Amino acid sequence: MRSLALVSALALAVAAPQVLAETPLVAPNPVAAAGVHSDLPRNAAPLHYTIEIAPDATAMAFTGKAGIDIAVSEATPTIVLHAVELTVDKATLTPVGGGAPITLTAATNAAEQKLRLTAPAAIAPGQYRLDIAYKGTINTQPNGLFALDYPDKRTGKTTRGLFTQFEPADARRFAPMFDEPIYKAPWTLSAVVPAAQMAVANTPAVKEEPLAGGLKRVTFAETPRMSSYLLFFALGDFERLAKPAMPGVEVGIVSPAGSGEQARFALDSLAPLVPYYADYFGQPFPLPKLDNVAGPGQSQFFGAMENWGGIFTFESILLEDPAISTPATRNAIYTTQAHEVAHQWFGDLVTMAWWDDLWLNEGFASWMETKATDHFHPDWFAPMGRVNGREQAMELDGFRTTHPIVQEIRTVDEANQAFDSITYQKGEAVISMLEAFAGEDVWRGGLRAYMADRKFGSSRTDDLWAAVEKAGAPGLTKVAHDFTRQPGIPLVKVTAMQCKGGKTTLALEQGEFSRDRMAETGASPARWQVPMLVSAGGAPVRSILDGRANAGKASVTVDGCGPVLLNTGQLGYYRVLYPQKALAGLAKALPGFTPIDQMGLVSDNIALSYAGYQPLAPALDLLAAVPGNANPVLASSAFRHYRAAWDSLDKAPAARAALTARIAKTWRPRLEALGYEPRANETLPEATLRTQLVGGFGALGDPQVLTEARRRFALLKANPKALDGPMKTVWFGIVARHATRTEWDAIRAYADASGSSVEKQTLYTLLARAEDPALVQFALDLALTDKPGQTTSAGMIAMASGLHPEMTYDFVIAHRDAVEKLVDSSSRTRFLAGVVDNSNDPALVPKVESYMANLAPDARKPMEQALAALKERLQSRPRYISGLTAWLGVKKK
Known part of the structure; x- marks a missing residue:
C-alpha cells in the first residue's frame, strides 16, 4: 500500500512543480478511505493538537494559540479547517523534517x-506543524466557550464561571480544527487564567506556572486520541469533592464554591458507575480521573455533556440542594450520570464516524443508563421508564416527517436536529429488543468484542451488528436493519384466537401504525421482521413475525388459555391491535399483570384509540382498571393519562367535571395515604408519586390542594424558609398556575431575592406558568430583559407555551431576533417547533406555513414535524374528546 501512496504523491508533485517542502510521505487520509461524509477537502488530517487559551471573562473574549501536527496526504495550496467567530492573527506551517516556517494567508x-x-x-x-494565533468570543449561551453568571453561595455576590459545549459542531468556536468526529487525535491543553481560580479539563493538570499580573498557566496532561467535540475546559471559583472509583481512577464533582455536601449524592453515585461499566464493556477507563462539572443555568438543547474525563452537567440535575431539590431531582442526578458515564465508553472510547450514526452514542447511552440504574437501584423500577420512552419516540415516528434511526446528516443544522426521541428513545427501545433477541450473554459478548476492536477509533452501525452476530446471534443484522434503516412503527394485528387443549393459537397479521403517512401519501405499509414475546398465562413464547413472508400473516401457539398478551415484558418496538373481545378480557385481568405490562398495555391502546384504529372506550377501560394502590411508577403513568384527558376537555366543562370526580375517586385515597410530607423509609418512586399527585390535583384546581398551597405560600412572609424541602417547587408551581397579580408579584420578588441559582431559575420560569394570559404576558416581557439571566429567559418562553401556545408563538415571531439571542444556536431550529407542539388551534396552521416558506431546506425539519402533528391533532382530537365524553356518560349539548 505504501508504494501506491508514493506513486500518487509523485504524480501530484509533477502536476504542481512549485512544492514548498518535501517531508516524509504519509498514508492517505483515513476519512476518505472510510467513505465517511466530510465537508473538508480530506487532503489533511490532525495527528496532535496543542492549544493554549487566555480567557478574559470580563471582556467576554479570549486569545488562543493552536499548534496542530498534521499529515498532508496530497499536494494542495490550501489547508482547510473549521472555525466560527474566530479572528486569525497569524498562521505558519513548518515541515516536521526541517525547514523554515511558511507564512499562510488566512481567510474565513x-x-x-x-x-x-x-x-x-x-x-x-508529508507531516507539518501548523501554528495559528487567533482571537475568539466568549458566548452568553452554551455554544463554544461560554459564560454563566450566578450568585455566590457564600456571599450572594454575582460571579461568573466559564465552560465549554462543543457537540455537535461548536469546538470550532474554541480553536481552528478538524471539527468532525472521525478526525481523532490526542490533545494537550493549557490555559492562562487568574491564579485564584480553578481550571478543569479532560485530564488532570500536570503543571502550574505563576505569571505576572495575578495569573497562572495551567497545563493539562495529554488526552488519548479523541474527537474534537469531546474536548472540555472550565474555569471559575470552584470546589472539588472527590474519591477513588477504582485503582488508578479518581472521580470528582466540581461545583461552585460553597456547594459543600450538595455534591455528595452525585459523587457517591458516580464512583460505582466507573467499575461497573469497565466490567460490562470489558475495557478499563483509560483516564486517571473523571470529573462531573456543575454549571448554573440551563440550555434548550441539552442537560449534560459527556466530555471525556470532564462531564458537564447543569447544576439543577447534578447538585442536591435540600432546600429545593425534589425526588425527581435525585432521580435525574443518578440517571443523567449513568447516561454520561456510559458515553465514556460508547461515544468517547469508540465514536461514531459521522453524525449519521449518532444513535450509536445516544441510544446506547440511554439503554445503559436504564441498565445501570436498575442494577444499583432496582426499587426505582427503571425499565418501566422505557415504556414512556417508547411512547415518546412513537409520537414522532408515526408521522411521515419521521426519519430512520440511522439517518443521513450533511449540515450543521441537520446534525443539531438529530438529537431527538428517535435517536434516544427509539434507539434504546430497539437495543432492548435486540438484546432480548440475542440473549443477554451473547449481546454482552458482542459489545465487548466491538469495544476491544474499535477502541480509540471510530465505527459505523454495521460494525456493531457484525460483532454481535459473530458472538452468537445469527439473523440479528436483518432484524436490526429493518428497525434502524427504515422509519416507522410495526403494527401487529391479532385477527383471531382459539384455545384448545390448554393451548392458545393466534392468527397474526403485520401492518404499519401511522398517524398520517399512508393516509396522505397512499403508501404501502412498511415491512419488518418483528421479534415478539407472547404469553397466555404460560411461559412466554419467542416468535418472529416476518412482514415480507406470507403477506405478513402468521400463527403462534402458546401454552395457557388466559388473556393473551403480546409484547410481554414490553421489550418490542411495535403496537398491538387486539380484537375488542380480547381487550375486555385484558381489562379484567390487568391488575394481575406485571406493572410494566400494565403500563405498556394502557399506553399502547390509548395511542391506538387516539389515532382511530379502535374505539376509545376499551382503552379507557384498561386505564380505569389500574388500581389506586398500583406500583408507584405505574400509578404515575396512569395519573398522567388522566391529566392529558382532563386537559383536552378545556371546552367541555360538564365532561371535565365528571372526569375530575372519577380521578378523585381513584387517586385521592392514594394521595391521602402518601400525605403532603415526606416519610421516613419511603421509596423514591413513592416520593415522586406524591409530587405528581399534589401537583396534578393542584393543576385540576382541587379546592383542598389549592387551599393548602396558598396556606403554605403565605407562611413565606414570616419565614422565607417555610417551604424548604422536596415539595417546595410543587407548592410554588400550584400557586404560580392559579396566581393572582399579587401572588405573581410575590413569586417574582422571591426570585429576585434568591441566593440560589437553581431556585432563581425555577421561580422565574414558573412566572410563565400562569393560567391568566395577562400574567404570562408580563413574564414574556420580563424574559426579554436581563433580569432572569441569559439562559433562563428561553426557559420562561418555553414554559409560557404550555398553556398559551398561540400567544407565545406570536410573541416569538414578533421578537424573533431578540429571542434567538436567548437560545443556544444548536436548538434554534427546534425552539419554535416546541411551541407549536403545544397548540390545538387551526389558526396557527397558516402562520406556521408562512414562517416555513422562508426557512433554509436544512432548517425546515422540526417545523415540518410540528406542523404535521398539529394538522393531525386537529383531526384526531375531536374524535378523542367525543369518545371520552361518551365514556364518561355525559350527553352532548
Whole structure:
C-alpha cells in the first residue's frame, strides 16, 4: 500500500512543480478511505493538537494559540479547517523534517464555518506543524466557550464561571480544527487564567506556572486520541469533592464554591458507575480521573455533556440542594450520570464516524443508563421508564416527517436536529429488543468484542451488528436493519384466537401504525421482521413475525388459555391491535399483570384509540382498571393519562367535571395515604408519586390542594424558609398556575431575592406558568430583559407555551431576533417547533406555513414535524374528546 501512496504523491508533485517542502510521505487520509461524509477537502488530517487559551471573562473574549501536527496526504495550496467567530492573527506551517516556517494567508467563511490557510505555493504530502494565533468570543449561551453568571453561595455576590459545549459542531468556536468526529487525535491543553481560580479539563493538570499580573498557566496532561467535540475546559471559583472509583481512577464533582455536601449524592453515585461499566464493556477507563462539572443555568438543547474525563452537567440535575431539590431531582442526578458515564465508553472510547450514526452514542447511552440504574437501584423500577420512552419516540415516528434511526446528516443544522426521541428513545427501545433477541450473554459478548476492536477509533452501525452476530446471534443484522434503516412503527394485528387443549393459537397479521403517512401519501405499509414475546398465562413464547413472508400473516401457539398478551415484558418496538373481545378480557385481568405490562398495555391502546384504529372506550377501560394502590411508577403513568384527558376537555366543562370526580375517586385515597410530607423509609418512586399527585390535583384546581398551597405560600412572609424541602417547587408551581397579580408579584420578588441559582431559575420560569394570559404576558416581557439571566429567559418562553401556545408563538415571531439571542444556536431550529407542539388551534396552521416558506431546506425539519402533528391533532382530537365524553356518560349539548 505504501508504494501506491508514493506513486500518487509523485504524480501530484509533477502536476504542481512549485512544492514548498518535501517531508516524509504519509498514508492517505483515513476519512476518505472510510467513505465517511466530510465537508473538508480530506487532503489533511490532525495527528496532535496543542492549544493554549487566555480567557478574559470580563471582556467576554479570549486569545488562543493552536499548534496542530498534521499529515498532508496530497499536494494542495490550501489547508482547510473549521472555525466560527474566530479572528486569525497569524498562521505558519513548518515541515516536521526541517525547514523554515511558511507564512499562510488566512481567510474565513462564516456561512461555511471554515478557515482557509493558503501557502504561496503547493504544499507537498508529508507531516507539518501548523501554528495559528487567533482571537475568539466568549458566548452568553452554551455554544463554544461560554459564560454563566450566578450568585455566590457564600456571599450572594454575582460571579461568573466559564465552560465549554462543543457537540455537535461548536469546538470550532474554541480553536481552528478538524471539527468532525472521525478526525481523532490526542490533545494537550493549557490555559492562562487568574491564579485564584480553578481550571478543569479532560485530564488532570500536570503543571502550574505563576505569571505576572495575578495569573497562572495551567497545563493539562495529554488526552488519548479523541474527537474534537469531546474536548472540555472550565474555569471559575470552584470546589472539588472527590474519591477513588477504582485503582488508578479518581472521580470528582466540581461545583461552585460553597456547594459543600450538595455534591455528595452525585459523587457517591458516580464512583460505582466507573467499575461497573469497565466490567460490562470489558475495557478499563483509560483516564486517571473523571470529573462531573456543575454549571448554573440551563440550555434548550441539552442537560449534560459527556466530555471525556470532564462531564458537564447543569447544576439543577447534578447538585442536591435540600432546600429545593425534589425526588425527581435525585432521580435525574443518578440517571443523567449513568447516561454520561456510559458515553465514556460508547461515544468517547469508540465514536461514531459521522453524525449519521449518532444513535450509536445516544441510544446506547440511554439503554445503559436504564441498565445501570436498575442494577444499583432496582426499587426505582427503571425499565418501566422505557415504556414512556417508547411512547415518546412513537409520537414522532408515526408521522411521515419521521426519519430512520440511522439517518443521513450533511449540515450543521441537520446534525443539531438529530438529537431527538428517535435517536434516544427509539434507539434504546430497539437495543432492548435486540438484546432480548440475542440473549443477554451473547449481546454482552458482542459489545465487548466491538469495544476491544474499535477502541480509540471510530465505527459505523454495521460494525456493531457484525460483532454481535459473530458472538452468537445469527439473523440479528436483518432484524436490526429493518428497525434502524427504515422509519416507522410495526403494527401487529391479532385477527383471531382459539384455545384448545390448554393451548392458545393466534392468527397474526403485520401492518404499519401511522398517524398520517399512508393516509396522505397512499403508501404501502412498511415491512419488518418483528421479534415478539407472547404469553397466555404460560411461559412466554419467542416468535418472529416476518412482514415480507406470507403477506405478513402468521400463527403462534402458546401454552395457557388466559388473556393473551403480546409484547410481554414490553421489550418490542411495535403496537398491538387486539380484537375488542380480547381487550375486555385484558381489562379484567390487568391488575394481575406485571406493572410494566400494565403500563405498556394502557399506553399502547390509548395511542391506538387516539389515532382511530379502535374505539376509545376499551382503552379507557384498561386505564380505569389500574388500581389506586398500583406500583408507584405505574400509578404515575396512569395519573398522567388522566391529566392529558382532563386537559383536552378545556371546552367541555360538564365532561371535565365528571372526569375530575372519577380521578378523585381513584387517586385521592392514594394521595391521602402518601400525605403532603415526606416519610421516613419511603421509596423514591413513592416520593415522586406524591409530587405528581399534589401537583396534578393542584393543576385540576382541587379546592383542598389549592387551599393548602396558598396556606403554605403565605407562611413565606414570616419565614422565607417555610417551604424548604422536596415539595417546595410543587407548592410554588400550584400557586404560580392559579396566581393572582399579587401572588405573581410575590413569586417574582422571591426570585429576585434568591441566593440560589437553581431556585432563581425555577421561580422565574414558573412566572410563565400562569393560567391568566395577562400574567404570562408580563413574564414574556420580563424574559426579554436581563433580569432572569441569559439562559433562563428561553426557559420562561418555553414554559409560557404550555398553556398559551398561540400567544407565545406570536410573541416569538414578533421578537424573533431578540429571542434567538436567548437560545443556544444548536436548538434554534427546534425552539419554535416546541411551541407549536403545544397548540390545538387551526389558526396557527397558516402562520406556521408562512414562517416555513422562508426557512433554509436544512432548517425546515422540526417545523415540518410540528406542523404535521398539529394538522393531525386537529383531526384526531375531536374524535378523542367525543369518545371520552361518551365514556364518561355525559350527553352532548
